[in-house]
Amino acid sequence: MTRWIAQNRGFAAALVLFAALYFSYHLMHPRGFSTAVLVQNANELVAIGFVAMAQTVPVLLGGLDLSVGAVMTLAACVASWLLDGTPAQIALGMIATLAVGAGFGLMNGLIVVYGRLQPIIATLATGAIAIGLALLIRPNPGGNVDGDLNWALTNSVYDFAETYGFARGGDAAWLQPFVNIPVPLILLFGTACLVWLPFKRTVTGRTIYAIGSAEGAAYASGLPIDRARIAAFTLAGFFAACGGLYLAIQTSTGNADVVQAGAYTLNSIAAVVLGGTALLGGTGGVIASILGAMILRAVSFYFRILDIDPLLQPLIEGIVLLTAVSAVAFRTFGVKNQLELFR
């Protein structure tokens, strides 16, 4: 345990920070510690959580992906056309949406590796392309996403079971320990555990960390550098598409909002840093970035329960985030060699 904390100091600091922030929020909330509040918070977290996960993978390489917000928007616009009809059609629509995102990420990866461009420049350009495509398929906000799907996925497990009528409408005894868990949290952490954790243990996954830590050493060790880079950007596209898919379900629509796409890209970088992942690469992980996104959201929760001048809120949010980032990332910025963090 002590060793784990020593190895993951950034993550541990972020965890403590979040726990403190979130616990006091519930204490002050008139309906604190209730399922309704948890469900609401979880819904707000998912899109930014997924986009933060997406940003993490290229950051681990030592690069930045400026297209994640745009890919999320593109995926949401695609999904807004496809998530209606029979369950089979909806499922197919979901797969198609995720494929669009992963495909876009793959394209990013190929451009970075074979076009030999800096990721930050390449993705700045492809991000504009993604927004352009999104505007093309959704010039005006709209869409028709299945209403049951919206209700079931943005609620607790109980409502999910009730909507689709399984486990005796949510009353089955075996389901009772889980009824209060918000479905969005299951989706977010489920994807992280089922996709990221196994991937991290593969040679390709390890290579991503190795590149961020010491690219020359990784190359000299014969690691598959090109494959890892392409995989990292593909995975980023996939996670961003997960965010877009959920956004479309949550809002029942697609909206090619350029400003929102930009805000999500910037916030994703903030979340990655808050989670303790170093912008120089080599250390951190996507679960930590979800935690970073949670801190980011938790700060804004306070404006709803405290009386703070509305025109001062952005300033206060900025100061709190700066303090949090400094606290979490202080050590990561200070070291000369990323490997020192693993001693």
Next chain:
Amino acid sequence: MKPRTILATLSMATILSAGAALAGPAVVSGPGAQPECFAPWTEDTKYLQWPAKEGPYQIAVVNGFVGNTWRIQMVKTAKAYAEDPSVKDKISEFKVVSTGTDAPAQLGAIEDFINQGYDAIITIAVAPTGFDRVIRLADKNDVVLVPFDNVLDTDAVMQVNEDQLAMGKKWGEFILGELDAMGVDGGKLLEVRGLAGNSVDRDRSQAINDAIAADDGNWEVISVVGNWDDGTTQKVVADAIAVHGQFDAVIGQGGSNGIVQALKDAGHPWVPVAGESENGFRKAIAEYSDEGLKGISIGQSPGLVAVAMKAAISALEGNPMPQLISVPLPVATYKDLADGQNFWSELPDNFFTVNEFPPCGVNISGPAIMAETGDDS
């Protein structure tokens, strides 16, 4: 019982009771309360009625984007109106948050206020769609949700706005009337449009052009896009003057300070100009109307927030309310501008002059808002 079981039972009880009381507004027939203030959009507008609640009420304003003069003025107006003697006693708690252009954050904030037990939530929607879930939750909990300014594409909630088509028509007809009075019955008109793809720009421009088409004069309309922004407008108007030489009138739907500045810089003779309600534009009309700047100024008022708050309180008191409320257009022409009343020579140019809606009892003037610091002390 174990805590977990208690939680489960409680949440189930909440869900069941909410389901049983399947609430939300009833569709009733009009007329509604205070029709001089809460005018229905059309004759076909339906009326909504919520069960009456005991005051005082908890009210929240969930703004999206913040960072231009209009939004800042809107936030200040909301705070000033909450302190107004006519409503102060009816409001027990009042909060304003800005979520930025982030749909999940705005939806989350609305849902959070519903969870906190707020009675009414006023919002400027960041997108015209996507609010199904919060509308459903608001109905379940008998919360009055009032989008205004950027309204939603739905007839399930009460909304407050100004009629953009009527505004465009008024601009067009006034300018043509002035030109007619000057004996001009044909020539070049410059139209300055707003943010492309926005429904407000679409409606205003369509109404302006319809009014021009309906006139029997021989008009050539040149359209430029100024994004409702002073700087952009100044540039595109200057470009248009450089290319076309001279215009007989300018009809802008925003960035009016830029129109005036471009005309002045180019040495263009003063002509009739239609524009928004910026203080600088009204100052210019007052100064140069004798030289030919026969201006009309109509504004999308930041004071709409106060009308929306008033409508929410009226709905909570159990009055039937129009589903879509059309707020009277605040119009001022060169004939009725007076310093200190509908413009202020000592206030900045980019301040939006129209804030008052006398039929609604909303009487917060420009200087009063500028004095509102927004402190919570």
